[in-house]
Structures are given as structure tokens and as C-alpha cells.
Amino acid sequence: MKKSLKAQSFYAGKNKIAIVGLGYVGLPLAAHLSRHFTVIGFDISEANVAELKKGHDRTMELSDGELKKANIHFTSKPADLAGCKLFIVAVPTPVDHFHVPDLGAMENASAIIGRHLTAGSCVVYESTVYPGVTEDICVPILERESKLKLGRDFTVGYSPERINPGDKVHTVSNTVKIISASDAETLNLLEGIYGAVVKVRLHRASSIKVAEAAKVIENTQRDINIALMNELAIIFNKMGIDTLEVLEAAGTKWNFLNFRPGLVGGHCIGVDPYYLTYKAESIGYRPEVILSGRRINDNMGKYVAERTVKMLIAADIQVKKARVAILGLSFKENVPDLRNTRVVDIINELKDYGVTVMAHDPLAIPEEAREHCGIEPVSLKAIKDVEAVILAVAHREYMELGIEKIASLCRKNRPILLDIKAVFEPVQAKSLGINYWRL
Numbered sequence: 001m002k003k004s005l006k007a008q009s010f011y012a013g014k015n016k017i018a019i020v021g022l023g024y025v026g027l028p029l030a031a032h033l034s035r036h037f038t039v040i041g042f043d044i045s046e047a048n049v050a051e052l053k054k055g056h057d058r059t060m061e062l063s064d065g066e067l068k069k070a071n072i073h074f075t076s077k078p079a080d081l082a083g084c085k086l087f088i089v090a091v092p093t094p095v096d097h098f099h100v101p102d103l104g105a106m107e108n109a110s111a112i113i114g115r116h117l118t119a120g121s122c123v124v125y126e127s128t129v130y131p132g133v134t135e136d137i138c139v140p141i142l143e144r145e146s147k148l149k150l151g152r153d154f155t156v157g158y159s160p161e162r163i164n165p166g167d168k169v170h171t172v173s174n175t176v177k178i179i180s181a182s183d184a185e186t187l188n189l190l191e192g193i194y195g196a197v198v199k200v201r202l203h204r205a206s207s208i209k210v211a212e213a214a215k216v217i218e219n220t221q222r223d224i225n226i227a228l229m230n231e232l233a234i235i236f237n238k239m240g241i242d243t244l245e246v247l248e249a250a251g252t253k254w255n256f257l258n259f260r261p262g263l264v265g266g267h268c269i270g271v272d273p274y275y276l277t278y279k280a281e282s283i284g285y286r287p288e289v290i291l292s293g294r295r296i297n298d299n300m301g302k303y304v305a306e307r308t309v310k311m312l313i314a315a316d317i318q319v320k321k322a323r324v325a326i327l328g329l330s331f332k333e334n335v336p337d338l339r340n341t342r343v344v345d346i347i348n349e350l351k352d353y354g355v356t357v358m359a360h361d362p363l364a365i366p367e368e369a370r371e372h373c374g375i376e377p378v379s380l381k382a383i384k385d386v387e388a389v390i391l392a393v394a395h396r397e398y399m400e401l402g403i404e405k406i407a408s409l410c411r412k413n414r415p416i417l418l419d420i421k422a423v424f425e426p427v428q429a430k431s432l433g434i435n436y437w438r439l
Helices: 005-011 026-033 046-053 064-069 104-114 133-146 184-194 208-239 243-250 272-282 289-298 300-314 343-352 366-373 396-407 426-431
Strands: 016-020 038-042 072-075 084-089 121-125 154-158 177-181 202-204 323-327 356-360 388-391 416-419 435-438
Touching (some): 005 184, 046 072, 133 208, 208 243, 208 289, 300 343, 343 356, 396 416, 396 426, 426 435
Parallel strands (some): 016 038, 084 121
């Protein structure tokens, strides 16, 4: 790897790197960079910083051992950013209740950095945005707060994050990294910095807007494909055909894409398409396919709840005040993050039917469950004699329990089990006398 002259000053420890935002993206990146550079880890959450200083990462992206090895100066004080020459922004970019992009964290981070920006510095954004945000929204904030000028006094770049929460296989070091910058010299700098931690290929995008667009369509493509699987699942269910069996059969074709139905939540797949559609509509084009896929995926929680109600009715169980247990609240298996989880849609819909919902998640923080799901989680021991169980998230703990123990949470008569992740087999469920359905 060829190091630019600017990159060499970072390797020598003369210049510091600041990672702004210490969530599931920023923290692993900071840990990797700290093996080669002097790194400041900044987050506006004093509670988060305090936990990290004590050696614990609540996102579970880093183990306590990995965090202990990372040589990062954690801080929530903006003044500690003074003197840094490279700022990497990895803050959340959600959407609001109307599916409008919320760039508040990006704007706030840009303002904080701008107040501590010095001549010769570079600011790189990793957060998911629509094309144009870096140059049209963030740069003016940096210039306003710093009284400096892009190109003359400082430069910017965009290098979209590709972290997959909970994935210990596809990590920062072995995932191809896109880099882009406002000029060629800065692109060389970023190649030198990111090249220290990314052991596979770096892709140099021709412009910042190209890199922004590439990021936003990655998950848009996945969202549309999952929406197709969800629509097929609804169709096949009406036909009495097991969806997974159909997909396994179709998957024998060499070019069949391996997607499966399910709830689509989290900070990426369920959010990124709205960034693209927002921008498209702002320039006079209404996307049809992307929004159609979003509607299908956003309605899957309601579909699962309705299926639960129908199974209760078919079993001659009164729906109102029926007790239904939901196993798993996070947006995906083996992660504690509840933000934008679509399990909440199942909970709310069942409550509308008068169902009493009991929820458990081995990783969820109770106060976050109350905030994001509007429900007080219970212990697994507290769940017994319920009318039905919905396995919503395939956490490792539930897989270790197995289908028989999960079904035993129901009343002694024929248990009702809805398997959203399709991790169990219908034949086994039938042999155990379980009234079983999988998406």
C-alpha cells in the first residue's frame, strides 16, 4: 500500500483522527484505526462514553476483550476534537414518522466539527445519505462554523459504511471499501488511511455523489428483493403452499437469488430506500417499484398479527384477552438494537385486537424496549400457559431451546407457534402436535 505524504503524518502520530459517533459503525472502525493511528472517539451521549470507558460496548459489535485492546481516547467533550486533522462521521441517519430523512445528527456533527476545524483538515462522512448531502448540506455548515472554505482551507470525503450488525464474518477489514473525495490528493489520503485497516480492495469512486448513490442503492436492492419474497409468501399461504419449500426448489437454478421473506427493520434496509425516494421526488420523479416494495415490507407486521388472530379463531380461542408471547424484539438475530424494529408492528396490531402481549428478548435493554416497542419485557420464566407463541427473532438462545420447549410455553392443548424466521420444520412440528405456521 502506497502512503501519501499526508497519510504518513498520521502514521507517525503527528496528526490525530476523530471518529464522531460511536455506534455499531463508528466504534469498530475506531478500534481498527487505533491499531495504526492516534484516535479520538467522540459521542454526544455521555452515558455511552461512560460505558465505553468502563470497557463495555452495548451494541455488542466489540467484545469487552476487543474494546480493552483498542487504544481509543473516548470523550463526549467537543473541545477534545481540537487539533484533529481527520474527522470521520458515523452518526445515525434515520427517517421520521412520515418517512422523511432526518439529517439532524449529520447537521449537528458537522456543526460541532466546524467549530474545531483547522486549515489543512479533512472531514469524511460514512453515514447513509442521498446524493448531494455531503456537498450541499454538510459543507455549508462546516464553512459557516469554521469560517474556512472548502478546497482552499479544508477538504471532504465520503466513504459509505458497510457494517452488518452482528456479523462476525463480513467485517471492516475484509469488506471492499468505497472511497471518494473532493480532490485527488484527499482521495490518496483516504486510500492511505483506510488501506491500513481494509485488507481487501478499496474502490475509488469518481465523485462523492457517486459514492453516496452507491450506498443508498445497496440496501434498496435488498429491500425490493425481500418485498418480492414477502409478496410471494402471502400468495403461497393463500394457496396452501409452504414458501420455504418453494424457494428451496427454485434455488436449485444457478442464477436464482437467495432471498427469504421476513420483517424488514433496522437502520439500513428499512430506511435507505426512503432517502432515495425522497431525493427522487424532490427532482420531480415518483419512484414506483421502490415505494411499492416499501409498502409491502412495512405491512408484514400487520400481516403476521392477522395470521395469528386467524389461527386463534380457527382453534376456537377467544381473541380478546388471549395471551400471546412474542420471542425477540430486536431488528435482527443476536443483536440488542431495537431501533426501527418491525416487531413493534406485530405488537401494536395484536393490541388493537384486544390481545394481551407478553414479550421477551434476551439481549434487549428494558428501558429501550419501553421506548421503542411500548412494552415491558418479561423474563422467559414468566411466560407460561399462553394461547400462542410468535418466534419473531431467531436469537441464539431460542435456537438452543428448540421447537419443543418453545411450544411448551403454550397451554397443554395443541400449542400454536408462528415461526417468522422459518427456522423449524413443519414435519417436526406436526409430529409434536404443534399447530405450526411459518412465513
